[in-house]
Amino acid sequence: MTASTTGLEGLRSYVDGDHLGGGDPLRVTDPATLSTVAEVPTAGVADFERAVLAARRAFDRGDWPGIPAAERAAVVLRFVAALEARREHLGETVVAETGALVASARGVQVDGALGQARDAVRIHASLPEEEHNPVPLDALVTGGRVATSVLTWEPLGVVSAIPAYNVPLFLALWKVVPALLAGNTVVLRPSPLAPLTVLALGAAAKEAGLPPGVLNVLVEQGDAGARLMTTDPRVDAVSFTGSTSVGSAIMEQAAPTLKRVLLELGGKSxxxxxxxxxxxxxxxxxxxxxxxxxxxxxxxxxxxxxxxxxxxxxxxxxxxxxxxxxxxxxxxxxxxxxxxxxxxxxxxxxxxxxxxxxxxxxxxxxxxxxxxxxxxxxxxxxxxxxxxxxxxxxxxxxxxxxxxxxxxxxxxxxxxxxxxxxxxxxxxxxxxxxxxxxxxxxxxxxxxxxxxxxAFASSGGWRRSGEWRERGREGIRAYQQAKHLTAVSH
CATH class of the missing domain: 3.40.309.10 (Aldehyde Dehydrogenase; Chain A, domain 2)
Structure with missing residues (x-):
């Protein structure tokens, strides 16, 4: 299989609403045959800089977080539908770039991932955006004036998403869909070992009408772009799946700017x-x-x-x-x-x-x-x-x-x-x-x-297996932050 026969258009990085032009080629190899699956142009550090800037601008202008949650959900469902239209080719590509068995690639890695993405929309719709704090009445009434105490759930901002190679579509959607539903903008960097399936998310975002800058997808040969994603002060959170050693390095890189770091790391279950x-x-x-x-x-x-x-x-x-x-x-x-x-x-x-x-x-x-x-x-x-x-x-x-x-x-x-x-x-x-x-x-x-x-049950690691959780209610809240609002009548 080559890039021309995958059926996945736009096998290129996607930044600020458009696919990028040429870059040094990344050769993606079939691990079962060692043949070339595709050669895709890579993004450079300047492209990652542009992606972070685009995501920051789209968030700060309110292009995405400023629209009602129901409207965001409708766009996300169009995004999932655009991927579902590519289901057959996604399955073929998963087999070619990861070596997954055909039945697993189609039934679990593609159909399962897309089904869970739709379920995430249902979960998000069930979560309140505002919750009254259970403050005793006598604590809210002082001097004849009544106070109100409310907890609101708001997006974090710009999210860097870095999934592993083994189940690429699953891991990418577990990060991207909850982050988008919560109102964040995203910079997504697939593993260079298996980038092709994830690159399809850029084409789906364009087709679904996500505003420019809301979802950016970049593939690179090394890790310079990933390092920028974890250190740039314009990024508010990093979500990573991979080894404990890399997760530890990401925590260190994110520490100076106190980003939220969501990690699913190694295991010896x-x-x-x-x-x-x-x-x-x-x-x-x-x-x-x-x-x-x-x-x-x-x-x-x-x-x-x-x-x-x-x-x-x-x-x-x-x-x-x-x-x-x-x-x-x-x-x-x-x-x-x-x-x-x-x-x-x-x-x-x-x-x-x-x-x-x-x-x-x-x-x-x-x-x-x-x-x-x-x-x-x-x-x-x-x-x-x-x-x-x-x-x-x-x-x-x-x-x-x-x-x-x-x-x-x-x-x-x-x-x-x-x-x-x-x-x-x-x-x-x-x-x-x-x-x-x-x-x-x-x-x-x-x-x-x-x-x-x-999708309805979260998972996450303890100790050196990670921080925070993915999927379920907790997987949505991980991409939100709480704000306390209080108002007094006058």
Whole structure:
């Protein structure tokens, strides 16, 4: 697939209501075949400067925040509809630039993302723009005069949005749609590893009639533009999804201007299988492999099972995972596709090697597979002796799952919480027992025997997994600030 056959017009950066002209080309590569998907012109630092200025001007003039919320919602729905008209081509592009399996790309990454964007409009409509403060009457009546105390919710201003590569449309829309609904203007910078799907947002914004400067989309080769987005005093907030190390750097860059920083960062999520659910562990491990080849921050890459049944689980997992077919994501028989880059293959290999050096045992997999023609790493299960092993502590972001044994439930909780992360987790077993365990897990989301994933439920990380939350009511309020208004009769 090339830029001319994607069906996505305007594969260029979009600033202040227009697509940019030429810039140094960025070559986007299919991770499954290493062929060129497209070459897109990149934006320079001057273009990012222009985008920030355009967003600032559009906000300060009231071009967007100054119109009624219902009118903003109507424009956002037109924006979503413009993306829905590109659904087929968006799905093809997700496969080509990320290596996602076709069914996942179309059903989850595109249809799911667009459906949740529409749901976000419903959530925003349900939230009051003004709320009376519950102040006691005798505190409001003084000297024969009556005071009124109201809390209003207002936009932050200019938002810098920086999503990761693994589910690009999802992550971009989780940031852009709530920010726009709240009345903010946005500068959006997709990952250079997977920019094509996100670039479609510029064309959709133009088609939907968003005022110039309200949404700007810029792709770059390096990170100079992203650094400007996190440091410029004209930017009021930064929303980032990615690694904890980069999130930490963004907090540092934003600190001098005290921007609001919204972060969804790394994870090393644990799945606890209670004695009554041990037979589900092997399927749970295979599910991690199939989900974007393990490239998901919320995936349960640490599996905890009773020590007495650990060997049994490892044998089942080895059989189940070894049967997974690794290969072309366009082949309906494929179970696991590629990782995004050669660097990610190396990371997987290095983490497995480190696990071995510290007492881990590879049960199945553990090798790069370059002969398949792309960035492939075998689905891998590693038997770990304890959580001191680096594979139990460091996020791999690939098809590598570790299995650890626990003595009893208290030990399982201790192992699950023995991490600097706190993004997600899962507990499997009889519902009442599993719920009791889930309440003890230190993470922003804990699934009990599965769970709901949608726009109406927020998610977010604790500790080094992030700040604030996305989706749900909290995901809208994250892009707003509270103002106290009080008035006295005279």
């Amino acid at each position: 644990a799945g606890i299988y209670l004695p009554g659910a041990v037979d589900r562990a092997a399927d749970g491990i295979a599910t991690v492999m199939r989900a974007m080849a393990g490239q998901g921050c919320v995936l349960q890459t640490r599996v905890l099972v009773p020590q007495a049944r650990k060997d049994e689980v490892l044998a089942q997992a080895a059989e189940r995972v070894a049967a997974l077919r690794l290969g072309d994501p366009r082949d309906p028989e494929t179970d696991v596709g590629p990782v995004i880059s050669a660097a990610q293959v190396t990371r997987c290999a290095d983490h497995v090697a480190a696990a071995r050096r510290h007492g881990g045992r590879v049960v199945t997999g553990g090798r790069p597979r370059p002969e398949l023609g792309g960035h492939f790493f075998e689905p891998t299960v590693v038997d770990l002796p304890d959580t001191a092993n680096p594979l139990a502590q460091e996020e791999t972001f690939g098809p590598v799952v570790s299995v650890l044994g626990y003595r009893d439930v208290d030990h399982a909780v201790e192992l699950a919480n023995d991490t600097v992360y706190g993004l997600s987790g899962g507990v499997f077993g009889p519902t009442e027992e599993a719920l009791a365990v889930a309440r003890r897990i230190r993470a922003g989301t804990v699934l009990v025997n599965g769970g709901y994933f949608g």
